[in-house]
Each structure stands twice: as C-alpha cells, then as structure tokens.
Amino acid sequence: MSGAHLQRSLGTLHLWSIAVGMVISGQYFGWSYGFPVAGPLGMAAAAALVTIFYTAFVFSYAELSTSIPQADGPSVYCRRALGPFVGFLAGLAVLLEFGFAPPAIAVATGAYVHFLAPAIPAETATVGVFALFLAINLLGVREVARIELVATVLALLGLALYYGAGLPHVDLAALTTGSGQIGGISGIFAALPFAIWLYLGVEGAAMAAEEVAEPKRDIPRGFIAGILTLAVCTVFTLVVTAGLGGARAAAVDHPLPTAIGDVLGPTHAVTRGVALLGLCGLVASLHGIILGLSRQTFALARAGYLPGFLARVSRRGTPTWAVLVPGLVGLVFAASAEVANALIVLSVCGAVAMVCLSMIALLVLRRREPDLARPYRAPSLALPWIALGLGLVAALAIARESVATTSLPLLGRDVPLGQVLAAILASAVAHYLLVRRRRAPP
Numbered sequence: 001m002s003g004a005h006l007q008r009s010l011g012t013l014h015l016w017s018i019a020v021g022m023v024i025s026g027q028y029f030g031w032s033y034g035f036p037v038a039g040p041l042g043m044a045a046a047a048a049l050v051t052i053f054y055t056a057f058v059f060s061y062a063e064l065s066t067s068i069p070q071a072d073g074p075s076v077y078c079r080r081a082l083g084p085f086v087g088f089l090a091g092l093a094v095l096l097e098f099g100f101a102p103p104a105i106a107v108a109t110g111a112y113v114h115f116l117a118p119a120i121p122a123e124t125a126t127v128g129v130f131a132l133f134l135a136i137n138l139l140g141v142r143e144v145a146r147i148e149l150v151a152t153v154l155a156l157l158g159l160a161l162y163y164g165a166g167l168p169h170v171d172l173a174a175l176t177t178g179s180g181q182i183g184g185i186s187g188i189f190a191a192l193p194f195a196i197w198l199y200l201g202v203e204g205a206a207m208a209a210e211e212v213a214e215p216k217r218d219i220p221r222g223f224i225a226g227i228l229t230l231a232v233c234t235v236f237t238l239v240v241t242a243g244l245g246g247a248r249a250a251a252v253d254h255p256l257p258t259a260i261g262d263v264l265g266p267t268h269a270v271t272r273g274v275a276l277l278g279l280c281g282l283v284a285s286l287h288g289i290i291l292g293l294s295r296q297t298f299a300l301a302r303a304g305y306l307p308g309f310l311a312r313v314s315r316r317g318t319p320t321w322a323v324l325v326p327g328l329v330g331l332v333f334a335a336s337a338e339v340a341n342a343l344i345v346l347s348v349c350g351a352v353a354m355v356c357l358s359m360i361a362l363l364v365l366r367r368r369e370p371d372l373a374r375p376y377r378a379p380s381l382a383l384p385w386i387a388l389g390l391g392l393v394a395a396l397a398i399a400r401e402s403v404a405t406t407s408l409p410l411l412g413r414d415v416p417l418g419q420v421l422a423a424i425l426a427s428a429v430a431h432y433l434l435v436r437r438r439r440a441p442p
Contacts, residue, residue: 010212015222017149018288020229022201024155025285027230027237028278029108030344031198032255034191037401039182040175040242046188046195047238049390051231054199057355057387058227060378061203062220064362067374069215072299073203074358079303081361081368085432090357091300092428096350098293099326101201102286103334104343106130109282111253116275123335130334133283134327137290138318148291151284156233158277162256163236165270169263170243189397193348196394198234200351201289202226203358216375253340254278290327297322305432342408345417349403352395359388 010018034043064077072079072087074094079087110126136147183190202223212218237256244259252258257266257275264271298319301310310322333339362384365372378384403421407414 010218011214012218012221012225014149015212015218016225016229017152017284018291019202019222019226021148021152021155021284022288022292023199023226023230023285024152024233024281025105025108026198026200027159027233028155028256028281029111029253030104030340031194031237032241033341033344034194035242037182038187038191040238042182042184042187043191043195043242044175044238046191047198047234049188050192050195050199050394051234053196053355053387053390053394054202055227055231056383056390057359058202058223060362060384060387061358062223062376063374063378064358064365065203065223066216066219066376067365067372069212069219070299072303073296074354074361075296075300075303075305077361077365078357081364082357086357086361087303088300088305088428088432090354090361091296091303091305092425093350093353093357094296095293095300095326096424097200097347097354098289098296098350099330100333100343100347100350101289102130102293102327103330103332104340104347105282105286105289106330106334107340107343108253109279109286112257112275112279112282115254115257116272116279126334127331129283129286130327130331133287133290134323134331136287137294137323137327138314138320139316148284148288151280151287154277155281155284156229158274158281159233159237161270161277162260162274163240165264165274166240166244166260170240171245172243174245175239175242186401190401192394192397193345193402196348196351197344198237199227199230200348201285201292202230203354220376290323293326293330294319294323297326338409342406342417345398345402345406346408346420348398349395349421352391352398356388356391356395359384359391363388 031043031047034046038046065073068076068080070076072091075087075091077087078090106126106129107122109129110122110124113120113125113129114122241255241259245262254275256278257271260274261268261271297306297310298313299311300306301308301322310325311319312321314320333343362378363381366381403417406417408417408420409415410420
C-alpha cells in the first residue's frame with residue numbers, strides 16, 4: 001500500500017479551519033467538568049498552564065510537520081527519530097486521542113440537540129449525527145474542508161454572541177468567592193484533563209499535510225493562527241461562564257446555553273442562538289476529528305502497522321475503510337451518554353503521550369539530522385523543552401487525579417480506566433510484536 005496517495009488541494013484557510021474546528025467544541029463542553037474539582041480560579045490556573053503547553057507545542061510541531069509533511073504525523077516523526085516501535089506507539093497515542101474524542105463530542109452534540117428540541121431524545125440525536133458525519137467524510141477532502149470551514153466560522157460567531165451577551169452580566173466576585181478555588185494544587189492537577197480539552201486536537205491539521213497544496217508556507221500559518229484564535233477564545237469562555245455562575249453550568253453537557261440562560265432565560269433568542277451555533281462548533285470538531293482519525297488510520301495501515309485494506313483509497317481520493325472502521329467503533333461508544341467523562345480522560349491520555357513523544361522526536365532530529373530541510377524552525381529550542389516538561393507534569397497529574405479515580409461503563413460494569421489503558425497497550429504491543437514486526441518500516 002506504499003503507493004497510495006492523497007490529493008493536494010488545501011490552503012492556509014482550510015488548515016486554520018481544520019485546526020480550530022477540531023478543537024472548537026472544547027469551548028462549548030467538556031472543560032466545565034473542571035469547575036467541580038478546582039473551582040473557577042483553579043480551572044483558570046489549569047487553563048493557563050495548558051495554554052502555555054499547547055502554544056510551545058504548536059510552534060515546535062509546525063517544524064516537524066513542514067519538515068516531514070506526511071499524513072502519518074507523529075508516527076512518522078517518531079519512527080524517523082526513534083525507530084519503528086516508538087513510531088508505532090506514537091501512532092497508537094494519536095488513535096487514542098482521536099478515537100475516543102468523537103464519541104464524547106457526539107454525546108454533547110446529542111445534548112445540544114435535545115436542549116433545542118426536547119422532543120428528540122439525546123441518545124437518538126447522538127447516534128444520528130455521528131452516522132451522518134461518517135457518511136460526509138466519505139466525500140473528497142476539499143468538500144469536507146469546506147464544510148469544516150463553514151461550521152467553524154458559525155461556531156466562532158456563536159462564541160462572539162455568547163461573549164457579547166454575557167459580559168455585561170459577569171460578576172467578577174463569582175471568580176473569587178465561595179468555591180473560587182477547590183483543592184489547591186491537587187485541584188488544579190485534577191482539572192488539567194478538562195483544560196487540555198480546550199485545545200485537544202489542534203495538531204490534527206497536520207494529519208492532512210499530504211493534502212496541502214503548499215505545505216512549507218501554509219502549515220505554519222494555519223497552525224499559528226489556530227492556536228492564537230483558541231487562546232483568545234479560552235480567556236473569554238472561562239471568564240464569562242464563571243462570571244455567570246459556572247457551578248451550575250458544570251453539571252451539564254451544554255454549559256454555555258445553560259449559563260446565559262440563567263440570565264436571559266432558556267427560551268430567549270440569544271440563549272437559543274448560542275445553543276444552535278454551539279451545535280455548529282460540536283459538528284465542526286466531530287467532523288474534523290473524524291477526518292484526522294481516518295488519515296492517521298490510513299497512514300498507519302500504509303506503513304504496515306495496521307491491516308492493509310485500511311489504506312485503500314477510493315476514486316475520490318478518500319480512504320474509505322479508514323473512515324468507516326474506526327468510525328463504527330466510535331459509534332458504539334457514542335450510544336451511551338454515561339461515558340463522556342471517561343472518554344475525555346482517555347482521549348487526553350493519548351494527546352499528552354503524543355505531545356511528549358513528538359517533542360522528543362524533534363529534539364533527536366535536531367541533533368541527528370541537522371541538515372534536514374526545515375522550511376519552518378521553532379523560534380527557540382526552549383519551546384519543545386517547555387512542551388515536554390509540561391507534558392510530563394500533565395501525564396503524572398492525569399494518572400494520579402483522573403485515571404486512578406475514573407471508570408468506564410462496559411458491559412454492565414464499571415472498569416477502572418487504568419485497566420482499560422493497560423488492556424489497550426498490551427493488545428497493541430502484542431499486535432506489533434506478533435503480527436506486524438517483520439512488516440514494520442525501517
């Protein structure tokens with residue numbers, strides 16, 4: 001399958017929309033789970049650390065993605081720098097990140113649909129929307145990117161509407177009084193997975209690197225514009241939601257409409273507008289992450305890590321089986337609304353592992369291949385070190401405060417996430433060693 005190729009048709013604006021679109025749902029749900037464990041101030045501190053973490057990461061990651069513009073992403077970077085087994089582990093980390101995020105987003109999408117149309121059960125909406133966007137991703141990448149661009153712009157308009165309507169009603173005392181901070185440093189650590197959700201997936205635009213018309217120019221522009229957009233949104237989302245009373249918003253999967261609805265009323269036109277445009281944000285992320293997941297699956301199959309049929313490309317240039325197989329697995333998880341919290345933690349575990357491995361690969365390649373063509377270079381080597389250091393801190397905090405205290409409902413019983421992760425890792429390593437070792441690329 002090494003001869004399979006994707007079509008080059010994307011530009012800077014498409015990459016920006018994919019990068020922001022993959023993440024924009026994080027502004028509309030998921031992050032607010034951090035309020036009960038850390039309070040508004042603790043959540044703000046966690047978000048500040050994560051903003052520094054992802055900013056350092058994206059400026060560094062842009063160097064890797066322009067030097068080696070392949071859909072494999074972290075897998076090919078780590079394979080080149082650290083060998084085939086680490087490349088496999090990096091690919092597994094991305095599959096965890098992008099594999100568990102879509103069903104979590106789909107659950108929130110169902111909640112937003114139910115908020116707008118109570119007659120539609122949330123579970124029905126969840127499954128229906130997920131299946132619809134699996135089908136849409138079978139179209140060519142340019143058509144998919146256009147949908148992503150429109151949904152992303154609408155989602156940003158929804159945030160602007162929320163900020164404009166909410167700011168006049170913000171009570172800054174709500175940030176510091178009462179449950180302003182919970183649990184001290186431990187609370188901040190416990191909130192890290194939900195703060196990471198504000199940025200999780202931003203690197204996914206690199207999965208479309210082989211489909212970018214001018215990767216040397218467009219990839220760094222799209223990445224950097226994306227992270228700046230998200231950083232600004234994060235500040236306003238946290239301040240407005242906490243200032244409107246974040247404690248109640250933390251209990252639902254549609255925190256922004258709930259927060260503004262407490263002030264204007266749940267049937268007010270602005271409340272309904274925020275919910276409707278927020279639905280566009282969830283759709284943008286679901287749509288974009290399915291795109292990134294399928295490209296990573298395609299790339300790992302093409303490299304010999306996964307079954308070869310997953311690397312087959314349709315006449316439209318779409319990796320059909322790489323869209324359908326992981327998508328159908330995600331659809332099974334999306335059918336239960338009880339798993340969103342656990343899926344967020346699993347996805348974040350994959351994201352943090354991917355960041356750490358990618359930064360190690362960058363540092364190794366700088367030393368081992370100083371003459372590698374680098375159309376874009378990280379402004380300072382301090383950036384990958386910062387991203388790596390904060391990534392390791394985040395990994396320890398998530399293992400202690402989230403993985404150890406969270407379970408995933410499976411087949412009628414609650415399975416500790418530590419056991420879930422151990423089973424996934426053991427199965428993947430066994431697959432690599434027993435089935436694919438001889439076929440793994442050098």
